[in-house]
Amino acid sequence: MKVIRFREDQAIKLAAVTEQDETFILAEPDFMALVHHADKAGITPLEAVSRQIGNTKPLQRDWRELELVVPIEAPEVWAAGVTYERSKEARNYEATGGRMDASTFYDKVYDAERPELFLKSTAARTVGPGGEVCLRSDSHWQVPEPELGLVLDRKGRIVGYTIGNDMSCRDIEGENPLYLPQAKIWRQSCSIGPAIVLAEAVPDPYALQMTCRIFRDGQQVVEETASTGTLKRRLDELVSFLSRDNVVFDGTVLLTGTCIVPPNQFSLQAGDRIEIEITGIGRLVNTAASA
Incomplete structure (x- = not known):
């Protein structure tokens, strides 16, 4: 449902x-x-x-x-980072200037007890299905990050699942980890939708297929598919860390990290159409636009 x-x-x-x-x-x-x-x-x-x-x-x-x-006007959207091996590999690539064999602090985050969590968006910065997601004017390497989103109540209970697009600037984050807020948060840098699936209607959230397609001038230029089954951390684990000594507002959305990263040579351009699909939830479609 x-x-x-x-x-x-x-x-x-x-x-x-x-x-x-x-x-x-x-x-x-x-x-x-x-x-x-x-x-x-x-x-x-x-x-x-x-x-x-x-x-x-x-x-x-x-x-x-x-x-x-938007299926819910989330007062806050939080996000988890480096929760999939694919994400860890991409972050290492950014931080080392393209060295595929190098390890960084992202390896430590991936293996640590404490996950990476950060505030991603607010209701005013979040768009819904069919809306425009913005491209930062000071970044030259930007990608969508398809993610499973958890809809939480004030008790930290997972009451539903949605799709999230955690827009990211790979060059800004790779330049310095302290630039993470600028690499993640700006006007219309997040989208959620198109629906919320009730939590009790999802028998196994670790068995969902996720697909990202990007179209440019009517031609498909990216298509990647992965499964939430490769998520390293448990969903309740992520929620528990978010809830520690924190206020979780009704309708908060927690994005659980990305298992899909477009090819390293790819960057979004204004006019690109982004489609993110997750089993049973639907297809979230947005168009990239200059900020």
Whole structure:
């Protein structure tokens, strides 16, 4: 079961999408209101949705053709780094000027008990399906980073899964690790969507296939596929470190790291179309634009 938000007649509506791709309008104003309603009733969000749509009629439109917006206005988006071996290899390549055999502090992070976590975005910096992600004007090596996103409540409970694009400047991060905030955070440097899959509807989040495709002038220039099964850390482990002595707001999204990195010679250009697809969640599509 997926939950989406879409715009219709200048209003934002919440809807559920079944496995049969039928779309039902929900009464709640947003995703976290749905979660709280279920908690109050002592049932799961999945059961709450099932009860609500049981006696209603679906929309006569494909949900993918609606004017989708961010599935949740996350007050904060956090991200984990170097959680996949592929990410570690890419960070080492950046930090050593292209030496494939060199090791760096990224190896230590990959093997350490404590994961790398950083604040990635806020609601004002985050775009949804169909929106433009911006390219920094002072970077010449920028890529999307496809990631599985965890939707959390204030208790740090995983209540849903979404897709995230953690836009990154490989040259800025590679120049100096202290430049990480500038390599990661700027206007419209993050996108999430197109939907949230309820946590209880995902039997195994470590068995999801992730694909990234990039198109330039109508031609596909990048296609990479990987699995969340190669994630080194457990999801609850990442959440536990984020929650330590920290405030986790309702609707916080935690991106869990990337297992897909475009070829080292590739950099995004304005006009590129980025498609990120994860099993069961959908396809997040954004266009790159100059900041």
